Amino acid sequence: MIGRLNHVAIAVPDLEAASAQYRDTLGAQVGAPQDEPDHGVTVVFIELPNTKIELLYPLGEGSPIAGFLEKNPSGGIHHMCYEVDDIIAARDRLKSEGARVLGTGEPKIGAHGKPVLFLHPKDFNGCLIELEQV
Amino acid sequence: MIGRLNHVAIAVPDLEAASAQYRDTLGAQVGAPQDEPDHGVTVVFIELPNTKIELLYPLGEGSPIAGFLEKNPSGGIHHMCYEVDDIIAARDRLKSEGARVLGTGEPKIGAHGKPVLFLHPKDFNGCLIELEQV
Numbered sequence: 001m002i003g004r005l006n007h008v009a010i011a012v013p014d015l016e017a018a019s020a021q022y023r024d025t026l027g028a029q030v031g032a033p034q035d036e037p038d039h040g041v042t043v044v045f046i047e048l049p050n051t052k053i054e055l056l057y058p059l060g061e062g063s064p065i066a067g068f069l070e071k072n073p074s075g076g077i078h079h080m081c082y083e084v085d086d087i088i089a090a091r092d093r094l095k096s097e098g099a100r101v102l103g104t105g106e107p108k109i110g111a112h113g114k115p116v117l118f119l120h121p122k123d124f125n126g127c128l129i130e131l132e133q134v
Numbered sequence: 135m136i137g138r139l140n141h142v143a144i145a146v147p148d149l150e151a152a153s154a155q156y157r158d159t160l161g162a163q164v165g166a167p168q169d170e171p172d173h174g175v176t177v178v179f180i181e182l183p184n185t186k187i188e189l190l191y192p193l194g195e196g197s198p199i200a201g202f203l204e205k206n207p208s209g210g211i212h213h214m215c216y217e218v219d220d221i222i223a224a225r226d227r228l229k230s231e232g233a234r235v236l237g238t239g240e241p242k243i244g245a246h247g248k249p250v251l252f253l254h255p256k257d258f259n260g261c262l263i264e265l266e267q268v
């Protein structure tokens with residue numbers, strides 16, 4: 001059911017410093033910051049040859065990243081995203097196996113303009129998993 | 135400098151359950167458990183189309199995963215591994231930029247039989263980063 005690893009998202013306490021580190025020290029291809037007000041984050045995309053890294057920084061009030069950074073002041077891996085062909089079929093299969101889908105259970109449009117869902121970390125080895133329909 | 139994301143490693147409290155979940159619920163291609171006594175872990179490799187997930191479970195006394203699972207009883211993302219062409223050149227560049235390399239600073243032979251190094255999470259946004267020479 002799951003396909004490619006679409007991205008790994010890292011919450012960072014200093015977006016400029018983290019971008020510079022990936023660009024200059026780690027020598028990766030780092031994009032410009034993009035505000036995603038609907039998601040409460042500013043995102044920097046890092047293109048690796050086979051997948052993406054997303055640096056996340058809080059944007060506005062009530063950002064979903066703010067609490068994570070309070071608990072992890074140095075930052076940390078926030079979630080990983082697997083691609084699926086059919087997000088409704090994936091959701092229904094997961095729910096029938098007892099996995100919990102976060103929020104309303106209905107897909108939202110994610111930062112890439114495609115339908116996404118998040119799964120409960122306690123049901124997946126402590127990992128917050130995003131599913132994205134591609 | 136960094137190339138492909140070689141793998142994401144997830145420490146899990148129940149290797150059999152986590153393997154079954156990735157195979158049966160998430161529908162991924164899951165290998166058989168492999169004991170890696172030199173690294174103090176039992177590993178299950180999950181092949182995605184573009185990268186790998188490694189499930190890690192403690193093996194023997196003093197496993198490097200045991201403390202992580204004590205702090206994170208549900209499990210969690212333990213590290214991510216970037217590929218490099220020349221691990222000595224990568225290490226020297228990182229050290230010259232002030233990043234700390236864990237252990238002696240000399241590469242060890244990793245679970246894939248290739249030279250690896252780990253970088254200090256505090257220097258990399260709270261993420262434990264493995265570099266593997268490919």
